Amino acid sequence: MATVTGTTHVRNSRGEGDKLRIQIVDSATALIDAGTDASTLSLRAIARAAGISAPSIYPHFKNLDLLVAAVVDASFIQLRTVIRQAADAAENPRDALVSACAAYFAFGREFVERYRTMFSADGYGPESGATLALLEQLLGQCVAAGASKSTDVHGDSFIVWAAMHGMTTIARPSRREDWRLGASDRSALFTELVTRLARLDARA
Amino acid sequence: MATVTGTTHVRNSRGEGDKLRIQIVDSATALIDAGTDASTLSLRAIARAAGISAPSIYPHFKNLDLLVAAVVDASFIQLRTVIRQAADAAENPRDALVSACAAYFAFGREFVERYRTMFSADGYGPESGATLALLEQLLGQCVAAGASKSTDVHGDSFIVWAAMHGMTTIARPSRREDWRLGASDRSALFTELVTRLARLDARA
DNA sequence: TGTACATCAGTGAACGCGCGTTCACTGATGTAC
DNA sequence: TGTACATCAGTGAACGCGCGTTCACTGATGTAC
Helix, strand or coil: CCCCCCCCCCCCCCCCCCHHHHHHHHHHHHHHHCCCCCCCCCHHHHHHHHCCCHHHHCCCCCCHHHHHHHHHHHHHHHHHHHHHHHHHCCCCHHHHHHHHHHHHHHHHHHCHHHHHHHHHCCCCCCHHHHHHHHHHHHHHHHHHCCCECCCCHHHHHHHHHHHHHHHHHHCCCCCCCCCCCCCCCHHHHHHHHHHHHCCECCCC | CCCCCCCCCCCCCCCCCCHHHHHHHHHHHHHHHCCCCCCCCCHHHHHHHHCCCHHHHCCCCCCHHHHHHHHHHHHHHHHHHHHHHHHHCCCCHHHHHHHHHHHHHHHHHHCHHHHHHHCCCCCCCCHHHHHHHHHHHHHHHHHHCCCECCCCHHHHHHHHHHHHHHHHHHCCCCCCCCCCCCCCCHHHHHHHHHHHHCCECCCC
16 A cells, blocks of 8 residues: 655645645545555545645544545546546447446446445445436437347346446455456456346347 | 443353354454444454453454454355355256345345455455355356356356345445335346346246 | 734644553462372 | 362553544734725
């Protein structure tokens, strides 16, 4: 785990005190991305990383949970943006769904601890529902275009999401190395998982 | 979260000091099952729950991580037993696999925090591989009996496992209540997920 | 234009708390003679 | 059979630590007159 050394904070000028809020969220995000797990993450550690004193956090966040909630919310927005970009870059609904799912997977694998934090917080924040809704919309477009045989878009998008979540969290790097994946590699398995659950047609 | 009140410990007689080890593991398990999450679980809390003094843990466990590892190992054995019983009670390979998966899901939903702990610890312990191997064996029997079209038992059992894991961890009670599952309920979705990923034939 | 003042951004010291860990100990009990 | 002793199971007090939170403060800067 890398140690996040605190940059010394330069005092914001008058009327710009709210800037620190963003800096605090960014520092907390960096701390989590550096591998600090939920149990080690403390208000004081975040203050150190942000280069400020611990009491300076209070004007911006009443407690650690609300601070983490802000990180989680921002992360869900980031995740949704990444998914949407992947979908928008695709040529057809089927590719859009598959690419979107791949982007989700990639996000979770890149920001392991943050992803975990996003799904550890109670209620997942209001942004998680929007991410699922986006997935549902993409699957709906597949059905409309005749690329998916799904007859329950609502339910199927949920199981796609749940299964992706499992694939994202269970297959961590440096774990389960004793269990070889043989000929089929992990991302191929991931695509296969999405294909079957979304009831996509076999590739032409 | 229920508070686990410590039973007062009666001193073991001579030569039976090892009994405390089991009592400590049991107390830690009870503490976790009562909703104590990983960040709150402490050596002292476990000692309190077991009705002993904190230093009394040291002769049995060098540190908290090793104690939790013991809980995790025992839990994987318990999980595997539950799965195996479900499979053994079934009439055919297909039902065996589906029942085994349902048992897995039920375990994870009953012992939410413990399940989470099992998959939070580094390396998952040596018992997790055995659980996966059991799943693989069940899928293999489905293929042999002509109940599954899988051509990659190794890979397919992995994605079944990963997807179940996602379904187990993401669909927690009291969460996502805003997102209604409509006509199709959760356990039906779970069966559907297993059916598709294990490439089981449509029911007769 | 100059000055007094209110406000703002942020600090440093201090508190009580639960934690992991250590240490010397206590008292019961089996065993050797 | 009696007694001294070693061993065993477990304790209580103490330590230093990082934490969340409070409090009175500091010093820069915009604003009113």
